[in-house]
Amino acid sequence: MALLKRALFNRATHKRLLVAALTALLGLGAQAAEKDYLETIPVFWRSLYPEGGETLYCGEAFEPFDRRVNIEHVFPMSWATRHLGCGSRDRCRRTSRVFNRIETDMHNLYPALRDINEARGAQAFGIIDGERHLRRGCDFEVDPGRRRVEPRPAVRGDIARAMLYMEQRYGLPLYARQRRLLEEWHRRDPPDAMERRRDAAITVLQGKPNPFIE
Secondary structure (H helix, E strand, C coil): CHHHHHHCCCHHHHHHHHHHHHHHHHHHCCCHHHCCHHHHHHHHHHHHCECEEECCCCCCEECCCCCCEEEEECCCHHHHHHHHCCCCHHHHHHHCHHHHHHHHCHHHEEEEEHHHHHHHCCCEECCCCCCCCCECCECCEEECCCCEEECCHHHHHHHHHHHHHHHHHHCCCCCHHHHHHHHHHHHHCCCCHHHHHHHHHHHHHHCCCCCCCC
16 A cells, blocks of 8 residues: 555645545536446546546556546445345336445445456455465455455454445445444454545535444
């Protein structure tokens, strides 16, 4: 995370990030929270990562419009559709205002390399024995048998706070073992300056902070 702290989130960039967020908010109007996911995508990139940044799982630097990178929902949307009982993701978009709020909540959205995002899928987080990395130079492991993924230690707290926020904000369930692990990651890896600045920018856009970061 050191590269991003030095480059993306210095004082000047923080100011530009907040200005971009305010500009986007004014452009979206009072119904920003009601925008659908496809409309949220450009706001996400323009407001939070206008100069690029680092991917969540691998910490790999990316530039704006990098085709290797897409948006990861840390709390999987298939878990949300199952909980809401609204059908497929497309059907939920058409029929559920709650789902649209869940899907567009930027506290749960992070940049990720496309192949790592696909490999994670909707698998839960966990600790995996050994260090068999899925991609060279990326501390990210997958255990298909147990349907678990293990992210690098530097972002475990970020992941935990996104997951715990989604549970608290929308009543999305986490089974007890997963919650205990996330709570442990939250304690061991507290928010740093970069995460707080990202949270502040999202709060400008959405009106609500992540209380686990606050």
